[in-house]
Every structure is written in C-alpha cells, then in structure tokens.
Amino acid sequence: MNEANKLIEQLENLNTQIAIIESQAQKLELENIQIDSALAELEKTEGKVFKAVGPVLVETDAKKMIEELSEKRKDNDKKIEMIKKQAEKLKAKREEVQKQLKEKVG
16 A cells, blocks of 8 residues: 555544544533533422432432532533544644645645
C-alpha cells in the first residue's frame, strides 16, 4: 500500500473517531437537558418523590434527588469538556493528515 493510501485510511479512521466522540458528547448534552428539566420540577416539590431504579420505583427525598441529579450534571459537564478537547486534538490531527495527503497527491 502506498503512502497516499495509508494517509487516506488514517483520514477515514480519524473521521470515524471524531464522529463517535461527538455523538458521545451529544448524548451527554441530551442527558443534561433531561436532568435540567427534572431539576426544575424537583425545585417545585417538597418531601418525597419517586425515582426509577431499573423496573422499580423507589421513594426518596426530593432534596436528596436534587443533590444526586446536580452531581450527575457536573460529572456530565466534565465528561463533555474532556470529549470536546479530545475532538479538537483529533480534528487538528485530521487537518495535518489532509495537508500531508494534498502534498502527496498534488
């Protein structure tokens, strides 16, 4: 396999990796939207609420649930930041490979 074909394969792999991690970030961002919606409803609630644990509903305190969801939101935000940084590195690598490929092809 010549060097141009290797670069094309590397470029395809980078594009796949970028697509995968960007979809992971989108999934987490969607989850954060759902968490924000749940937190908004919980702020209006006092006392006990129910949360799904597998197929079972479990009674819990609203304040405790707010704390759990807030912590989950913070964790998601950290993961999203890490994923975005990783995506930027991959995009920079992709640009480098594209440049190398242009030099090889013409």
